[in-house]
Amino acid sequence: MTYEEFVNSRLGALARYAVMLTGDQHMAQDLVQETMVRVQLNWRRVARAEAPERYVKRMMINQYVDWRRGSWLRRVFLRPDADAAVAVPVDHAQRTADRDLIWSVLATLPRQQRAALVLRYYEDLPDAEIADMLGCTVGTARGYISKALTRLRESAEQLSLGGVR
Amino acid sequence: MIEEELREAFARHEVQAPALDPLRRAIDTLAARRRRRRMKTRTGAAAVLAVLALASPVQLWRSGAPGEVIDPAIATLAPVVAPEGALNLLLLGLDQHAGRPDARADTIMLIHVPAVGGNAYLISFERDLLVDVPGEGRSKINGTYHLGGAIGTKQAVERLTGVRIDAVAEVKFGAVRSIADALGGVPVCLPERVKSHHTGVIYPAGCRTYRGAEATDLLRQRFGMSNGAYDRDRVGQRVVRGLAQKAGELDLLRDAETLTRLVRTPGLRLHTGDLSLLGLALRLDRIEWSDIIGISQPTFRQRTVNDLTAGEHLDPVVAPKLFAALRADTLDAFVLTHPDWVLPQE
Known part of the structure; x- marks a missing residue:
């Protein structure tokens, strides 16, 4: 090639x-x-x-x-x-704003954690390949992902609490 | 589920990807710029041909149309485009320690090819010239090769003159000998007789053709000459002119035997930036040997400093003018106003 x-x-x-x-x-x-x-x-x-x-x-x-x-x-x-900046398509303004909270929380993650999420949920790679890409052990890669998901969940809960109020 | 929302967030932001056409152009521009900065080292036949083109610019490729390549081995290197604008090439003559850690560049010659016109200027730097080397303090310029190799000397000359060097050729004495012999000798005119400190042979004043061994012996002489290494540098300029003259007289393209011998010359190394070798040759090919003009400080300006290092200094009035003319590509005006800095033409 x-x-x-x-x-x-x-x-x-x-x-x-x-x-x-x-x-x-x-x-x-x-x-x-x-x-x-x-x-x-x-x-x-x-x-x-x-x-x-x-x-x-x-x-x-x-x-x-x-x-x-x-x-x-x-x-x-x-x-x-x-x-x-290119605007992200909006079908329902409030819903998009809520969803983009995930995007803004992603921005606060340590870079390895964000990279691990991209590799799993955007690239759909198995854990072994994620570890290989990040140059770490499979355990460490899984740790990045679980910590990042915890952080996202916490933020999502705060968001839904805010929504209820 | 958070995972699903994450997948959706990623998918939704795909539209933020930067536009591909400008991205591609930016990549190509940056890569070209970095490629130019990165000095590549070449050895072998291609390097020999290019160094020959440096040392003997005339007619090497004259019978071929631009783009017509004479050797398949060098055809793949780069497209043949003669570089535009002024060119600054550095020719380093290495002493007999070449290849060893204590090797020095005793002949340092900057070849300047102006943006317009068919001439070239050879500016010699005396071997004991004191220069500042970052991190090392003051050093003789021939020691910059010992400190940093060809690139070290290149940087020293760049700091001194303020111009960027586009290519560096390293030439061992032995290579000059092979080239001169392959060309059937090199015509040199001496203004005064030279007696070899090394072999005792006397080379009379006047013009004659020197065989390779004689030419290299001649190139080493500085003891017993009125202006020492300054005179030797001017002999070096005469030898370069002579090689250019001889290469111009021979029809090298139709002379496979000579060409083969030249290509096999050992002891040459070339470092180029983004210059294509044949492009460089095509550019140098426009220069007639008689339009090669030598420039050097006329004689010693030695000063002994408090410490033991005695080295050469540049003329504080004329040298800045020379380098300013070099940067501005106006050496034609400089040589008219400073005849004592110009190699006399026979």
Whole structure:
């Protein structure tokens, strides 16, 4: 597979995956950009991997988990074009706002936990592969997921309590 | 269930994915920029051809149309596009310790190809010139090779002159010998006679063709010359001009035997940025040997500092003008106003 073929067929999926990891369109763009530049410069090594797409997704996770606050700030301030954020489709305003509470709680999770949730509930990977992608043991990966779910449940309960009131 | 809500939240936000076309363009632009910054090291036949193109720019590829490639081994490296704009190439002549940790670059020559026009400038840096090396303090410029290899010397020259170096060629003395012999000798004109400190041979003033062994012996001489290493650097500039002249006279493309011998020259290494080798050759191919102009400080400006290190200093008035002209790509004006810094033409 050539780099061109890879980009043609997989860039869309990678861009969506980056949104799930970062929760933000601009950060997603930075994450895909930074990763794909390295992919392009080292394509032969990437192409030799058993599953290039998974290899690249793992690169993105590493990049996302490692990104330091300082470099984030720099990226944000140096961004030349700040396009308007794309609105999420709304069928029922209040319901969407409630649901998006999950999205905003996701943003408060430690990055490994969020990555673990993305791998299980967006990528639908088995625990062993999640652990492999995160570079940790299966136990640790399950721990990330259960802690994250607990946090989300607590937030959801608060939300429903608020709704009752 | 929270899991289901999570799946829905993910699915719902897929539309936030950044637009693919601008993303793709941004990736390509960034990758190209980073590729340019990343210095690649090449060895083997391709490097030899490119270094030859550096040292002997004329006519190597003249009979082929642009894009026509003479050697399948180098055809795959990059598309043949002659680079635009001014080019700065660094030629490092390595002493006999080449390959050992104490190796030094005793000949340091910046080759400047202006954005327009068919000429080139060779700017020599005297080996004992003192330069600041971050983290190391003051060092002689030939020691920057010992400290940081070809890239170390490249960075030292960049700090000194303020221009970015596009490619670096490392040349061992032995390689000059092979190239000169493969070309059937190199024509050199000497303004004064040179007696070899190493072999005792006397090379008379005037013009003659030097065999490879003689040319390398000549290139090593600085003892007994009026201006020491400054004179040696000017001999180096004359040898480069001579190699360019000889390569221009031969029709190398139709001379498979000579070409094969050149390609097998050992002792050459080339570091390039995003320059394609053939593109570089095509660009250098526009230069006639007689339009290669040597520039160097005329003679010593030695100062002994409190400590024991005695090294060379640059002329505090003229050198900044030279580097400013280099940065502004106006060396044509510089050579008109500073004839004493210009290699005399026979």
